[in-house]
Amino acid sequence: MIDKNSKLPIYCQIEDYIKAQIKSKEFDVDTMIPSERELIEMLNVSRHTIRQAIGNLVNEGYLYRLAGKGTFVKDRHLIYKENKYTSFTEDMEQLGKKLFSKVLSFDIVNASESLSNTLSVNENDPVIRVSRVRIADNVPLSYEIFYISKELVGDMDKSVLEGSLIDYYEKVLKLKLDHSFETIESIAADQKTSEILETNINAPLLLIRSKLYMENGKQLHYVKNYFRGDQYRVNIRLKR
Amino acid sequence: MIDKNSKLPIYCQIEDYIKAQIKSKEFDVDTMIPSERELIEMLNVSRHTIRQAIGNLVNEGYLYRLAGKGTFVKDRHLIYKENKYTSFTEDMEQLGKKLFSKVLSFDIVNASESLSNTLSVNENDPVIRVSRVRIADNVPLSYEIFYISKELVGDMDKSVLEGSLIDYYEKVLKLKLDHSFETIESIAADQKTSEILETNINAPLLLIRSKLYMENGKQLHYVKNYFRGDQYRVNIRLKR
DNA sequence: GAGTGGTCTAGACCACCCC
DNA sequence: GGGTGGTCTAGACCACTCC
The missing domain is CATH 1.10.10.10 (Winged helix-like DNA-binding domain superfamily/Winged helix DNA-binding domain)
Known part of the structure; x- marks a missing residue:
C-alpha cells in the first residue's frame, strides 16, 4: 500500500x-x-x-x-479547483473553446501618478500598455487593457500578446506567480466598448480589475478586463 | 515571550x-x-x-x-480577510453603514424540479421562499430572494428576516457554516427590479447566486441577489 | 561543509465525546 | 473509562543552496 x-x-x-x-x-x-x-x-x-x-x-x-x-x-457534490487563478486561455481550453487575441494597441507610456499607485512602480517609470480583444468561437468575449512595468519584462515581442501572457510569464520568463486580487463590478457599455465587443450600447458588462502578484509578494501586472455579461460569469468559493 | x-x-x-x-x-x-x-x-x-x-x-x-x-x-500591501464568506450585514457594519431589510414576501412553496436540484431537497418538499430589499443609508443596495428547506429551520419568525440570517443560523440555530459557492454575472435591470432598486430600467446589476454549505457538506440555502452596479462591487483573492 | 527547509519517527499529555 | 482529535517534545535523515 x-x-x-x-x-x-x-x-x-x-x-x-x-x-x-x-x-x-x-x-x-x-x-x-x-x-x-x-x-x-x-x-x-x-x-x-x-x-x-x-x-x-x-x-x-x-x-x-x-x-x-x-x-x-465530506459530502461534496462539486468541483474542487475553486479560487485558483487561471489564465483566460486555460479557462477557454477547459470549455473546449479556441481563444484568439487581437491586439488593438501597444504603447510604452510613463506612469501617471494613479497608475504608479495601482501598479507599484515609480511615477514616470516606463510602463507597457496593451489593449486587446479576446475572441472565442468568433464571439468577442472581453476587451482587455493591461499594464506591466517595462523593467520586469524588458522587450516583449508583439507575437507574445496574441497568446497567453500567463504562459509567457511562467514558461519563458520563469516567474513564480502566487495570487491575484480582483475587483468585480457591473457597468454599462459605453460607445467605444460596445463597438469593440459588438454589443448594444449600455449592455451589461462585468468589469474585472486584477492585480497579479508573484511569490515574493511583488506585483507583476495590472489588468482591466471588460467581459460581455451575456458571455461570461465568475464562479468562486468562499470559506466561512 | x-x-x-x-x-x-x-x-x-x-x-x-x-x-x-x-x-x-x-x-x-x-x-x-x-x-x-x-x-x-x-x-x-x-x-x-x-x-x-x-x-x-x-x-x-x-x-x-x-x-x-x-x-x-512577504511584501503584502493589502488586506487579509479575502475569500471569507461574510454576511452582508457584517460587510456593511465594517463600512460603518446601518443596514435595514424590508421583507417583500414570505411564502412556503413546494420545490419545483429545478429548485430541488439547486437546493438539494426532494421535489415537492416544502421550501421557505423569502424576498427582501436591503437598504443602507436610505439607498436600496440589493434585492434578494432566498430559499431554504423548511425541514432545516422549522418555523421562522418573520422578525428574523429583518436581521442577519447568518447570525440566526450561527447563534440561534447553532449551525456550523463552512463555505459557499457563488456565481457572479452582469445583467440589466428589468422593470420590476429597477422599481425595487430605484434605478433606471436596464441599469447594470451584479447578479450573485449563492449556495451556502455547512461543515458536514450539506447545503443550507440558495440565494439570488441583485446588487446595484453603482453601489456594490466584489473583491476576491485568487491563488495560482 | 555548514546551514536551510522537507519529511518522518516514537513517544507524551490534554480536552472533549460517548457510553 | 476508553476512544477521538489537538498539541507538544526530542530526536533523525534528506535534498537543496551557498560558499
Whole structure:
C-alpha cells in the first residue's frame, strides 16, 4: 500500500490512498474514516505523517474533523479547483473553446501618478500598455487593457500578446506567480466598448480589475478586463 | 515571550509573535526571519511547533519559504480577510453603514424540479421562499430572494428576516457554516427590479447566486441577489 | 561543509465525546 | 473509562543552496 522507498512522500501516498477509498465509497459520506491510531497500524507510519495527510485533505475539502469524535468524509457534490487563478486561455481550453487575441494597441507610456499607485512602480517609470480583444468561437468575449512595468519584462515581442501572457510569464520568463486580487463590478457599455465587443450600447458588462502578484509578494501586472455579461460569469468559493 | 501555561496554544503565540515582529519591521520585507533552529533556541520550543506556526503564516500570506535558503517576509500591501464568506450585514457594519431589510414576501412553496436540484431537497418538499430589499443609508443596495428547506429551520419568525440570517443560523440555530459557492454575472435591470432598486430600467446589476454549505457538506440555502452596479462591487483573492 | 527547509519517527499529555 | 482529535517534545535523515 505504502512504498517507503518511493520518491513520492509518504503523506502524499496516504492522501492518494484516502482519496481513492472515498472515490470507491469504501469511505463513504458522513461516515467516520479509521481513526489516526488505526491508520498508524494499517499503514505502519507515524501519527505525524497521518495527521499531515489528513490535514491537507481537510484543507482541500475532502474530510472534516470533529474533536473527540473522529474524522468524516465530506459530502461534496462539486468541483474542487475553486479560487485558483487561471489564465483566460486555460479557462477557454477547459470549455473546449479556441481563444484568439487581437491586439488593438501597444504603447510604452510613463506612469501617471494613479497608475504608479495601482501598479507599484515609480511615477514616470516606463510602463507597457496593451489593449486587446479576446475572441472565442468568433464571439468577442472581453476587451482587455493591461499594464506591466517595462523593467520586469524588458522587450516583449508583439507575437507574445496574441497568446497567453500567463504562459509567457511562467514558461519563458520563469516567474513564480502566487495570487491575484480582483475587483468585480457591473457597468454599462459605453460607445467605444460596445463597438469593440459588438454589443448594444449600455449592455451589461462585468468589469474585472486584477492585480497579479508573484511569490515574493511583488506585483507583476495590472489588468482591466471588460467581459460581455451575456458571455461570461465568475464562479468562486468562499470559506466561512 | 512564550507562556507555556497559557491556554492559548504555543503555536498561536508564536504566530502572534512573528506577526508583531513583521508589523514593527523587526522582521522586514524580503529579509530572512530566524531559521527554524534559531527560533527553537530563542523561544525554547520544539521544531514541530515552530513549523506549525510558520506553516500557518505561509498559508495566510505573511511569509514564504525557499527550501535550502530560508523563510522570508512577504511584501503584502493589502488586506487579509479575502475569500471569507461574510454576511452582508457584517460587510456593511465594517463600512460603518446601518443596514435595514424590508421583507417583500414570505411564502412556503413546494420545490419545483429545478429548485430541488439547486437546493438539494426532494421535489415537492416544502421550501421557505423569502424576498427582501436591503437598504443602507436610505439607498436600496440589493434585492434578494432566498430559499431554504423548511425541514432545516422549522418555523421562522418573520422578525428574523429583518436581521442577519447568518447570525440566526450561527447563534440561534447553532449551525456550523463552512463555505459557499457563488456565481457572479452582469445583467440589466428589468422593470420590476429597477422599481425595487430605484434605478433606471436596464441599469447594470451584479447578479450573485449563492449556495451556502455547512461543515458536514450539506447545503443550507440558495440565494439570488441583485446588487446595484453603482453601489456594490466584489473583491476576491485568487491563488495560482 | 555548514546551514536551510522537507519529511518522518516514537513517544507524551490534554480536552472533549460517548457510553 | 476508553476512544477521538489537538498539541507538544526530542530526536533523525534528506535534498537543496551557498560558499
